[in-house]
Amino acid sequence: MAKPYTMGLSSVFAAASAAAASASILPQANSNAAFADGPFDINSISSSGSPQSSPAQLQSQPSAQPAAAADKETSGNVRVRNDNPRTSSSGFDPEALERGAKALREISSSSNAKKTFELKKQEETSQAELAERAAEFKAMQAQAETERQRVIYDEQKKLTQHQAQTKSQMARYEDELARKRMQACQNEHQRSRNQELVKLQEESAIRQEQARRATEEQIQAQLRQTEREKADIERETIRVRAMAEAEGRAHEAKLAEEVNRRMLIDRANAEREKWVAAINTTFDHIGGGLRAILTDQNKLVVAVGGVTALAAGVYTTREGARVIWGYVDRILGQPSLIRESSRGKYPWSDMLTRSMSTLSRSGDKVSPSKAGNGFGNVILHPSLQKRIQQLAGATANTKAHQAPFRNMLFYGPPGTGKTMAARELATKSGLDYALMTGGDVAPLGAQAVTKIHQLFDWAKNSKRGLLLFIDEADAFLCERNKNYMSEAQRSALNALLFRTGDQSKDIVLALATNRPGDLDSAVADRIDEVLEFPLPGEDERFKLVKLYLDKYIAQAGSRKPGVIQNILKKQQQKKIDIKGLTDDILREAATKTEGFSGREIAKLMASVQAAVYGSENCVLDPTLFREVMDYKVAEHQQRRKLAAADAGQV
Numbered sequence: 001m002a003k004p005y006t007m008g009l010s011s012v013f014a015a016a017s018a019a020a021a022s023a024s025i026l027p028q029a030n031s032n033a034a035f036a037d038g039p040f041d042i043n044s045i046s047s048s049g050s051p052q053s054s055p056a057q058l059q060s061q062p063s064a065q066p067a068a069a070a071d072k073e074t075s076g077n078v079r080v081r082n083d084n085p086r087t088s089s090s091g092f093d094p095e096a097l098e099r100g101a102k103a104l105r106e107i108s109s110s111s112n113a114k115k116t117f118e119l120k121k122q123e124e125t126s127q128a129e130l131a132e133r134a135a136e137f138k139a140m141q142a143q144a145e146t147e148r149q150r151v152i153y154d155e156q157k158k159l160t161q162h163q164a165q166t167k168s169q170m171a172r173y174e175d176e177l178a179r180k181r182m183q184a185c186q187n188e189h190q191r192s193r194n195q196e197l198v199k200l201q202e203e204s205a206i207r208q209e210q211a212r213r214a215t216e217e218q219i220q221a222q223l224r225q226t227e228r229e230k231a232d233i234e235r236e237t238i239r240v241r242a243m244a245e246a247e248g249r250a251h252e253a254k255l256a257e258e259v260n261r262r263m264l265i266d267r268a269n270a271e272r273e274k275w276v277a278a279i280n281t282t283f284d285h286i287g288g289g290l291r292a293i294l295t296d297q298n299k300l301v302v303a304v305g306g307v308t309a310l311a312a313g314v315y316t317t318r319e320g321a322r323v324i325w326g327y328v329d330r331i332l333g334q335p336s337l338i339r340e341s342s343r344g345k346y347p348w349s350d351m352l353t354r355s356m357s358t359l360s361r362s363g364d365k366v367s368p369s370k371a372g373n374g375f376g377n378v379i380l381h382p383s384l385q386k387r388i389q390q391l392a393g394a395t396a397n398t399k400a401h402q403a404p405f406r407n408m409l410f411y412g413p414p415g416t417g418k419t420m421a422a423r424e425l426a427t428k429s430g431l432d433y434a435l436m437t438g439g440d441v442a443p444l445g446a447q448a449v450t451k452i453h454q455l456f457d458w459a460k461n462s463k464r465g466l467l468l469f470i471d472e473a474d475a476f477l478c479e480r481n482k483n484y485m486s487e488a489q490r491s492a493l494n495a496l497l498f499r500t501g502d503q504s505k506d507i508v509l510a511l512a513t514n515r516p517g518d519l520d521s522a523v524a525d526r527i528d529e530v531l532e533f534p535l536p537g538e539d540e541r542f543k544l545v546k547l548y549l550d551k552y553i554a555q556a557g558s559r560k561p562g563v564i565q566n567i568l569k570k571q572q573q574k575k576i577d578i579k580g581l582t583d584d585i586l587r588e589a590a591t592k593t594e595g596f597s598g599r600e601i602a603k604l605m606a607s608v609q610a611a612v613y614g615s616e617n618c619v620l621d622p623t624l625f626r627e628v629m630d631y632k633v634a635e636h637q638q639r640r641k642l643a644a645a646d647a648g649q650v
């Protein structure tokens with residue numbers, strides 16, 4: 001209720017003030033003060049329009065002015081605009097004043113006039129309060145703003161500090177990195193320098209070593225050369241001496257031969273004369289007899305009949321004996337394909353051999369080599385030897401338990417002891433053995449099949465079981481679809497396949513070959529155990545050198561003469577003296593003979609024996625041993641080179 005009323009009052013005051021402003025004769029401050037000072041007397045406004053202002057009112061004019069200004073501010077939009085003011089000649093428009101006076105009169109006539117002023121006052125108070133609060137609020141806002149600015153400033157300060165700290169850390173870290181990089185560079189540089197130094201040292205050591213070796217080799221070569229020259233001179237001396245001796249002996253022999261020839265001629269003449277006389281006498285007798293027969297008819301008939309009957313008897317007996325012997329040989333004898341066998345040619349020769357060997361064994365001493373080795377004279381790698389011994393044991397047990405035998409294949413380079421091992425295996429397992437060679441089958445032609453069957457029939461007759469060893473098996477049992485294989489060979493192979501199709505309780509088939517890949521697949525299928533015989537290693541070579549040194553040199557002259565002894569009959573009685581041949585020298589020989597087979601080592605030792613027999617005093621010393629060793633090794637290498645060249649050409 002009060003508010004619209006208040007609004008109305010404001011407009012009234014606004015109209016009054018506008019009127020006063022336009023009048024300009026009434027000081028604005030006065031009029032405002034009049035309105036501001038509350039209840040005022042309407043009569044104080046004269047009809048001329050000039051209000052009568054009291055001195056107090058005039059005195060309060062300056063202080064009232066700001067209030068009026070505030071009023072003007074608060075009620076700024078209430079100001080009434082008069083675009084066409086009604087003005088007097090003096091420029092004053094009384095209409096507004098009139099309207100104000102009228103309004104004031106209405107107010108003063110109203111019962112709520114006092115209330116209106118109170119309300120006005122209250123409003124002013126509340127506005128002042130509001131202004132104060134607004135000022136307070138503004139102050140608070142300013143304070144908050146200051147606080148915010150301070151916080152922002154603090155934050156920025158902290159941020160700046162943090163950034164500065166981070167920057168300094170970064171700088172420190174980069175500095176450290178740079179230092180580390182520099183350190184790493186220095187280390188790398190140092191390392192490469194060290195490596196270079198080590199390399200240089202190594203190179204210098206290698207150079208020194210090479211120079212040392214070269215010098216050593218030179219010294220060795222010179223020594224060898226000197227020794228060779230010495231040996232050549234010795235040999236030459238021996239040769240000259242031997243030639244002189246031989247010439248002397250030849251001269252003696254020539255003289256003796258002349259005497260002998262003359263004696264022989266005399267003896268032959270005497271013999272001839274004796275025989276001529278005897279023949280003459282015989283012919284005289286025969287002539288007398290013939291004459292008697294020819295002259296007497298009865299005697300002639302008897303003589304012719306007797307001679308004819310005698311010739312017929314001789315012929316019949318001879319042919320009959322041949323047929324019967326052929327039959328016996330075929331039934332009981334050893335097949336012609338067998339080269340060597342522990343069984344005799346005939347059953348009765350078996351019995352004879354056994355009883356002879358029992359006798360000789362009781363008198364014989366066991367040879368030291370055999371006793372030491374435990375595997376005859378076969379030197380094999382320990383693992384291979386063990387395997388063969390196990391096989392021998394298994395084969396012996398197989399026979400004892402009447403189980404089927406297991407067939408074997410031995411393969412490896414030539415001369416590595418395959419045949420010897422097969423023989424030993426048969427002996428150790430208590431079986432008989434027979435050895436045939438694959439190369440013997442092809443020349444038999446159409447007869448090969450019969451011979452194979454004959455061989456298996458013969459083998460089956462063995463009471464102990466027989467190990468049939470086929471050496472060079474690839475010559476006979478090679479792949480059947482090979483072009484160069486003859487029809488007879490193919491049939492022989494088929495016959496063997498037929499005879500070995502089932503597991504046998506009588507025959508162990510042991511095949512040996514240098515080329516296992518060439519065997520027919522059906523043959524390979526019949527094999528149960530495959531054993532490789534490699535070239536001997538250094539230890540085995542050492543044992544082989546020792547074995548054959550003992551066999552060919554230490555025991556030479558104490559046994560039956562061999563081939564070499566037959567050639568050199570004079571020396572065969574002599575024993576060879578071994579001087580200074582230590583194990584170290586033998587080991588050196590074992591090292592030098594790398595790539596040698598067992599056979600080659602045996603032959604090398606036979607050459608040493610021949611060289612010793614060729615020498616004057618039959619002494620084997622390290623020089624002679626090394627000499628033979630060196631030229632044999634050179635010979636072996638030459639052979640290998642030629643073989644390699646041949647292989648290259650192929």
Ligand SMILES: Nc1ncnc2c1ncn2[C@@H]1O[C@H](COP(=O)(O)OP(=O)(O)OP(=O)(O)O)[C@@H](O)[C@H]1O
Nearest residue numbers: 377378379380414415416417418419420598599602
């Ligand atoms: N391991 C060995 N131990 C002792 N002597 C050996 C050995 N190997 C070979 N020999 C010597 O070589 C000779 C031939 O050996 P053997 O016949 O057993 O060889 P191989 O392997 O059957 O040869 P190839 O394949 O040529 O038939 C023997 O008589 C023996 O003097």
